[in-house]
Amino acid sequence: MSSAPAAGKPAARGPSSWAPLSARVFRSLWLAQLGSNVGTWMQTVGAQWMLVHQPNAAVLTSAVQAASLLPVLFLSLPAGVLSDVLDRRTLLITLSAVMAALSGVLTVLTAAGLTTPAVLITLTFAMGCGSALMGPGWQAIQPELVPRAQIPAAAALGSLNVNIARAVGPAAAGVIVALTGPAVVFGINSVSFLGVVAALALWRRTRTTAGTPERLRPALESGLRYVRHAPGVRRVMLRSALFVLPASALWGLLPVVSSSRLGLSAGGYGLLLAALGVGAIVGAVTIKRVRTALGTNVLLALSTCAFAAGTAAAAVLREPWAVAALLVLTGVGWLYALSTLNTTLQLALPSWVRARALAVYLMVFMGGQGIGTLVWGVIANEAGVPPTLLAAAALLLLGCASLLWWPVHKVTGTLDRTIVAPWPEPALTLTPAEAAEGPVLVEVSYRVPDDRVPAFRTAMSALSVSRRRTGASRWGLFRALEDPGTWIEVFEVPSWGEHLRQHEGRITGYDAELVERARELADGTPVVRHLLPPGTREGPGAPEEPGAREG
Known part of the structure; x- marks a missing residue:
């Protein structure tokens, strides 16, 4: 935070929300990621819509999302270690190429009529493993691309990227699936990964790691030790879990709400997801002013309440337009919460352990979303979709109330995390x-x-x-x-x-x-x-x- 300006001088303005896009490498990677995210959302709609009319649809559609997210739980930490120890650029290029190949296999099998629910969930799980391995490295390179003062703007643009894709991808996928079937959207997703490979290949990364690379096991232990003894980081992890576990109910059950409660087609489901994406875009554009005015904890409280409102609306409303309108507000809340947690954590971490600590965060957030989605799907299969969504909305409100006891620490993200060398090499006889x-x-x-x-x-x-x-x-x-x-x-x-x-x-x-x-x-x-x-x-x-x- 900057100090008050001297008398008679205008207050200095922080970096523009769009400033990171002026950096060529950040811009090219951001655009490549946008294409990939659009492809991913198109594939998500295609995969879920293949299962929405199957018996036990609530479990199956939740299982697809869980399969894409659960690998984070057991791969995120090793991925964080690899991203801190190996060259992140090379690692990301390799994994993006593997993801393109896996999505290509799914395209071919679907076009041939060989994609059963088991095959679909298995390949989704394999691609989830690739995403889990890429996640910490992708998060960790962001501070290499922009100055520290632009990290909040870069994080907001990252969230904006995902949510522009959420607004465009599902709507486009709904139309394509209705006209041609899911194989085409799977093929588009495969091609989108090649754009990421090209953008990463053109980036000439400056190596910043000094000394001998750490061995994998000590690196893993040191990363976990850091998180364990960083109170501000631990609190961000707690807030992430309290938000995402109940919030995952809406993501997992929205296909069923769209089909069975609202009577919508694949295109209608895509438009509901697009409403969430539009709200998130509004959130990305406004978050800088709102965060400055309200502060981190008030913003998290409002975000949680907004998401609870959208979850309850999906449970009780029957009019698609009314649900879509509230989902716009829900998308704003999702963006505010996700961007606030991510930015706070990015600013709180030193470079030497950034990927490992972000891996733990991804385990909590994405792994929690995967577990929550699967659990809520099982509950909905037994208790019904509306009661399940109302229970999730109540838990979101309880999580909001817990900010009174477990707020994000005020100093988190404000301390000096620049690496210095205050200790000279020890001079020893032996x-x-x-x-x-x-x-x-x-x-x-x-x-x-x-x-x-x-x-x-x-x-x-x-x-x-x-x-x-x-x-x-x-x-x-x-x-x-x-x-x-x-x-x-x-x-x-x-x-x-x-x-x-x-x-x-x-x-x-x-x-x-x-x-x-x-x-x-x-x-x-x-x-x-x-x-x-x-x-x-x-x-x-x-x-x-x-x-x-x-x-």
Whole structure:
């Protein structure tokens, strides 16, 4: 947030909502993604409409959406690790080509009349696996394409992209399916992935990863450790789950509402989805002003209430035009909620762990949508569609009320997450032979006057979270009985390589502030020691340089 302008000077305006599109690479990838999203929504309509007249339609149509989303639960984390460790551009090109091939197979089988419900759900699941593997990498490249100040606008444009596709794709698919059948829309989706391949191939990405790439298992563990010790990130995950689990009922059951309750054709169902998309476009255009005026938590509350209203409308109204009108409001709420959660998280994450943390977010949001869709479909099959949708609307309102107790933290997304290097390389007499040697025990000794002890302990409590977030598996603070003015901070890092990564690229500006705050409360320079198990193999070392070393 910028400070108030000086007297007599006009307030500085933030970046335009459309500013990211001025960047050539962002623009080309955005347009390619728009084509792919249109194709994906066309395929979704075609797939669901193939099943809407089958016995147990509520379960089957929900199963199609669940099949596309559930792979996020078990693939998102490995995908996040791969996106942080490997070249994201190459990974995305490969996966996009695989997705094009899978959609091509579905096209051929459908044209030949061989696509049974089981085949359709199986291939949808396979493509869901591809989407799950692509998701963290696609999210993580966004801050590489635009300046930090434009990240909120880029996130809003990303949501706008999806929802323009939602407005155009289903309506077009409804017409095409009615005229020719679903095979054509499946073929269009296959071709759309080739546009993504071309746009990514033309992007000459600047490699920003320093040092030796992390191994997969330690990278996974460090990513989960970061999320576990980042309170603001955890709260965003909680808000995502409380919203998407009940919201998924409308997405999963809308095909059945359209066919059995409203008596609409494939084209009518496409228009209902288009109404959601139009609302989301309105939301994307207005979100910057609304978020500035209302703030994050009020905006999330209004978004949740709007989605609850649309869910209830689908349960009780019989007039298609009335349902469509309320679905426009519902689309606004969906965009506001999704963009707010995504933007807050993007701004809260440092680059070194961004894809891994976003993978956890995608597990919660998309995985929650997949589980919720399947569960609501089963419930609707037993209890009926209207009672199920009304129950989901009630849960949305309860989730809205929970903002009183579990709001998004005000500082989330505002802290300095720029990577800095406040710690020089440790100068040691002996060094471990391998990066995997460990664990490493780091001991930092402080001299703290009695009158500063309360402030010092408060500062160290905040620093303990930072140490764990950046690599420490254990942390403790101790006071010397022989010399009460001496305080010893001890933290354990799983390996020597992990500790060097703390030096090389994990400390953000905010982490450095926490270290400096603790040091300012101590007299003199803290004394640091690095301790390893006695069986550690030794490599070449250098004599210790004069002066203490932090970390």
